[in-house]
Structure formats: C-alpha cells, structure tokens
Amino acid sequence: MQRSGRQQLPRRAPAAMDLFPDGAFVRLQNRVQQKYLYADDDGEGVSVRPYGHVFSLNAVWRVHRVLVAGNNIVLLQGVAYGRYLAISPGMAPPGYRGRRAVQRDYAGDNVGALMWNPLRIVDGERYVRLRNEFNRNLLRANGRYRTWHTAVTADIDDYGRLSTMMQWTVHRFQVVPGLPPLPRPTVYLGGRRGLFGRRMPEADERRTIRHVRANNEGDFDQDSNNWPTFNFFGRSVFNLRIQVGMRQPGGEVWAITMAVRPGSQGRLTPLVTDLPNSVDNMDIVVFDTGSQGAQNLVYPAI
Incomplete structure (x- = not known):
C-alpha cells in the first residue's frame, strides 16, 4: 500500500522545457498547499507564501536557460533581489525534509546547485517537479501537517515514491520592457527573524555597495573590483537611488535606472523593490534612464 500523500510515478519523466522558455517570468504554485515559491526578505531563505491582496515580486522568478554538456538546464532568478x-x-533543521533551498549569487565554480531540470508529471498539463542537477534532489514544500513549517527544501526521490508536496504548477507572466515606478520611501523599525528563526540585523547596520556606470548601449566594466564602493545603511531603494545618484557625474539622481548584478555570471535585474533584510554586499549597475541599455531591462506585468 502506498503511503498517504505519495504516488508511484515513472522513473523517467519527460522534461518540461516548453514551460520554461529563456527570459520568461514564472510563479510556481505548490499543488498541495496552493501557495507560491517566495524569495524571503532576508535575501537567503526560500519559503511558500499565499497570494495575498497584492502579488509580490518576491513570488516571481525569471527563467535563465543555460546549455550544459549539450543539454538545456533551467536556472530560476528571483525578480525581487536578482539572486538564484x-x-x-x-541539511534542513528537524521537522523539515531534505536540504535547504536558498537564494544564491551566480558566480564561481560551484554553480551546479543553481541548476534545475523541470520534469512533466502529466502530458499537456502545467504540473512539474524540479530536480536539482547537483544531487538529483527534488524541490518540495513543507508543512503538510505542521503548517508553520513554510521553508522550502530539496528532498530525495524516496525510491520512486514521490511526494505530492514536490509538485508545482507553472504560471506565466507577460514580459514588459522598461521599468515600473519606484516605490515610495519606506521606514524600517528594528530587526526581524529570517530563515528558520535566525535573528536578522537591525536596520542601522551597513552593507557595502559597489556601483558602475554603463554606457548608452549598456556596456560596462565587468570587473567589479574596479568599481567604486560606499557604505549604505538600511533597506530603502529610494534612499539607495539618492546615494548612488549623488556619486554619478553631475550628481544626477532622478534620471538613472539601477540594476543589481547577482554574481559575475548573473543576469542584471532591475532594482525596484527595497533591499533584502541583510548586510550582504550588492553590486549595482547604473544606466541613464531612456538609454538603450535601460530599455533592454524587462520586468513582469503583475
């Protein structure tokens, strides 16, 4: 007899690359909980969250396809912070199954952990499992019975018996060129708890910002070690825009567009949400608003 919540599936499931074209924006909804894969505000954790009245960019992921040994592999880049x-x-803490799912920059040699292979469950449907190419684990939600366990993990294929918590429905967004308006200034009071209850830094702690100016076509110095740096306090993208703009030629603040580069191999992501609640360094590429480089940036129509 099969265990509750699990089903016997073929060992060789067909790929579902048609649901993940390069550059597409998707949201992934767990089929059991009906919640969405969410890039946590700490810039590190990944959880499942309900839709809510306003759909957050934290629940939107951009498809980044790469070719590895002649095979297409999917990377999923968070739209809010640009991390993958x-x-x-x-391993995840007690009460969770498998290893932690996290947000990471795309850089260095250990990039296999960012690579996923979507496997179709039912022909013609938008249901998939996401298998990590580093250790063959499958992305899963937690909290079927312990509903307060919202963190996402990657679990083993239990000898062919695959939990329905590993099934995700793929929803697509329309791609829009340019950028949405920046949010209004936000005030943050105190710290909060992040991934698995870890205490996050207070808002007055600083992070290092590295920034570089792109030319009209969008080209810029790829070596971030050559970029100027400054210390930035808090999370407000509005305040960051002012600080970055003051350091540009002529001190231009309002006619610039910012994009975050999440690692040397990561794709540029328009920075339109407040920064993650951490002190991790950030690399910012600055464009002239209206330039060809800025127009090449895209965002999801949500």
Whole structure:
C-alpha cells in the first residue's frame, strides 16, 4: 500500500522545457498547499507564501536557460533581489525534509546547485517537479501537517515514491520592457527573524555597495573590483537611488535606472523593490534612464 500523500510515478519523466522558455517570468504554485515559491526578505531563505491582496515580486522568478554538456538546464532568478534558487549543502533543521533551498549569487565554480531540470508529471498539463542537477534532489514544500513549517527544501526521490508536496504548477507572466515606478520611501523599525528563526540585523547596520556606470548601449566594466564602493545603511531603494545618484557625474539622481548584478555570471535585474533584510554586499549597475541599455531591462506585468 502506498503511503498517504505519495504516488508511484515513472522513473523517467519527460522534461518540461516548453514551460520554461529563456527570459520568461514564472510563479510556481505548490499543488498541495496552493501557495507560491517566495524569495524571503532576508535575501537567503526560500519559503511558500499565499497570494495575498497584492502579488509580490518576491513570488516571481525569471527563467535563465543555460546549455550544459549539450543539454538545456533551467536556472530560476528571483525578480525581487536578482539572486538564484539553489540547494544548500547543509541539511534542513528537524521537522523539515531534505536540504535547504536558498537564494544564491551566480558566480564561481560551484554553480551546479543553481541548476534545475523541470520534469512533466502529466502530458499537456502545467504540473512539474524540479530536480536539482547537483544531487538529483527534488524541490518540495513543507508543512503538510505542521503548517508553520513554510521553508522550502530539496528532498530525495524516496525510491520512486514521490511526494505530492514536490509538485508545482507553472504560471506565466507577460514580459514588459522598461521599468515600473519606484516605490515610495519606506521606514524600517528594528530587526526581524529570517530563515528558520535566525535573528536578522537591525536596520542601522551597513552593507557595502559597489556601483558602475554603463554606457548608452549598456556596456560596462565587468570587473567589479574596479568599481567604486560606499557604505549604505538600511533597506530603502529610494534612499539607495539618492546615494548612488549623488556619486554619478553631475550628481544626477532622478534620471538613472539601477540594476543589481547577482554574481559575475548573473543576469542584471532591475532594482525596484527595497533591499533584502541583510548586510550582504550588492553590486549595482547604473544606466541613464531612456538609454538603450535601460530599455533592454524587462520586468513582469503583475
């Protein structure tokens, strides 16, 4: 007899690359909980969250396809902070199954943890499992019975018996060129708890911002070690825009567009949400608003 919540599936499931074209924006909804894959505000964790009245950019992912040994592989880049969905080498705490799913920059040699292979469950449907190419684990939600366990993990294929918590419905967004308006200034009071209850830094702690100016076509110095730096306090993207703009030629603040580069191999992501609640360094590429480089940036119509 099969265990509750699990089903016997073929060992060789067909790929579902048609649901993940390069550059597309998607949201992934867990079929059991009906909640969405969400890039946590700490810039590191990944969880499942309900839709809510206003759909957050944290629940939107951009498809980044790469070719590995002649095979197409999917990377999923968070639209809010630009970081990529990855699997951690560390095991999840008690109460969770498998290894932690996290947000990571795309850089260095250990990039296999960012690579996913979508496997179709039913022909003609938009249901998939996401298998990590680093260790073959499958992305899963937690909290079927312990509903307060919202973190996402990557779990093993339990000898062919695959939990329905590993099934995700793929929803697509329309791609819009340019950028949405920046949010209004936000005030943050105090710290909060992040991934698995870890205490996050207070808003007055600083992070290092590296920034570079792109030319009209969008070209810029790729070596971030050459970029100027400054210390930035808080999370407000509005305040960051002012600080970055003051450091540009002529001190231009309102006619610039910012994009975050999440690692040397990561794709540029328009920075239109407040920064993650962490002190991790950030690399910012600055464009002239209206330039060809800025027009090449895209965002999802949500």
